[in-house]
Amino acid sequence: MIGVVPGLKAGATLSETLRMVAQTFRIGGIESAEADARLLVGHAMHLDRTQLLVESNGLLEAREVEAVSALAARRLRHEPVARILGTKEFWSLQLAISDAVLVPRPDTETVVETALDFIGRGGLRMEPLRILDIGTGSGALLLALLTELPNARGTATDISAAALDIARGNAERLGLASRCTFVECNIADGVAGPFDLIVSNPPYIAHSDIATLEPEVRDYDPGIALDGGKDGLDYYRAIARDARRLLADGGRLIVELGAGQEPAVRTLLTEAGMTVDAPLNDLAGIARVLGAAFGPENRAKSAP
Numbered sequence: 368m369i370g371v372v373p374g375l376k377a378g379a380t381l382s383e384t385l386r387m388v389a390q391t392f393r394i395g396g397i398e399s400a401e402a403d404a405r406l407l408v409g410h411a412m413h414l415d416r417t418q419l420l421v422e423s424n425g426l427l428e429a430r431e432v433e434a435v436s437a438l439a440a441r442r443l444r445h446e447p448v449a450r451i452l453g454t455k456e457f458w459s460l461q462l463a464i465s466d467a468v469l470v471p472r473p474d475t476e477t478v479v480e481t482a483l484d485f486i487g488r489g490g491l492r493m494e495p496l497r498i499l500d501i502g503t504g505s506g507a508l509l510l511a512l513l514t515e516l517p518n519a520r521g522t523a524t525d526i527s528a529a530a531l532d533i534a535r536g537n538a539e540r541l542g543l544a545s546r547c548t549f550v551e552c553n554i555a556d557g558v559a560g561p562f563d564l565i566v567s568n569p570p571y572i573a574h575s576d577i578a579t580l581e582p583e584v585r586d587y588d589p590g591i592a593l594d595g596g597k598d599g600l601d602y603y604r605a606i607a608r609d610a611r612r613l614l615a616d617g618g619r620l621i622v623e624l625g626a627g628q629e630p631a632v633r634t635l636l637t638e639a640g641m642t643v644d645a646p647l648n649d650l651a652g653i654a655r656v657l658g659a660a661f662g663p664e665n666r667a668k669s670a671p
Contacts, residue, residue: 382423445582458511467529471507501567506534561615569602571625607639629654
C-alpha cells in the first residue's frame with residue numbers, strides 16, 4: 368500500500384497524516400475528503416475524533432502507515448466509508464451493515480419522522496402498536512421506531528436471508544430482539560397482519576438507471592435492494608396490492624420515494640382505494656415520503 372497516500376511514511380504526525388489523506392481524497396474526486404480522512408484515520412489508529420485532536424503531534428509507526436494506506440485505498444475505489452467501517456448511524460442508532468444491505472441514508476429518516484408524526488397526532492405512542500417493515504435491510508426503520516415506541520412490536524421482512532441476519536443482529540445489540548419478528552419472504556407474502564403501521568423503503572431505481580448511479584451506490588449497494596424493475600415501480604405495485612390485506616382499521620402505510628416518483632406512486636395507492644397525504648420533502652426539497660390510509664375516516668391532516 369506504499370504510495371497510496373503520497374508523502375505518507377513512518378514518522379509522520381497525526382495532523383500531517385490527516386492532511387495528506389484528505390488531499391489524496393480531494394485529488395481522487397472524493398467530495399467529503401476531510402470528514403472521510405478523519406473517520407478512516409481514526410478507525411485505523413483506534414482513536415475517536417477528540418483523541419485525534421489531542422494526539423495530533425503523535426508519530427505514526429510503519430504498521431500504522433500501512434493500516435491507514437489500506438483504508439485510503441478502499442475509499443479511493445469509492446467504497447463508502449460506512450462499508451469500510453462496517454457501521455452506519457441512523458436515527459442516533461449505530462447499525463452494523465454488510466454487503467447484503469443498503470447503507471442507511473439520512474433521507475430515510477423522513478419515513479421515521481412521518482410515522483412518529485402520525486402516531487403522535489393520534490395519541491398512540493404508548494399503545495401496543497403492530498408495525499411491519501417491508502424490505503427491512505439493516506432493520507433501520509423498524510428499530511428506529513421501536514426505540515421511540517416502548518410498547519410496539521414489529522415484523523420485518525426481506526427476500527434476503529443475509530440481510531435478515533444483519534437486521535436480527537442489530538436488534539439484539541440494541542436490546543430490541545424480544546419485540547421483533549423476522550420473516551424471509553418477497554414483500555409480505557409470508558405475513559398475515561393486520562398491522563397498525565406499515566413502513567417501507569423499497570427498491571425503486573429503474574433497472575436501466577442503475578448503471579448511471581454514483582459508484583458508491585452502483586458498485587457497492589446490493590442490486591436486489593436497488594432494482595425496482597423497468598420503471599422503478601414494481602415494489603410499490605406489490606405493496607399497493609397487499610395494503611388492504613395487511614393494514615388494520617385506522618392503520619397507515621408510509622413509503623419512501625425515489626426522486627420524481629411521487630405522482631406515479633400516488634396514483635398506484637389511490638387506485639388501490641387509499642387516501643394519500645401530501646408528500647413530505649427531504650432536506651433537498653425532493654418529495655421523499657408518502658403516507659396513505661383506507662377510507663375517509665382514516666384521513667389525517669398532512670404535516671406541514
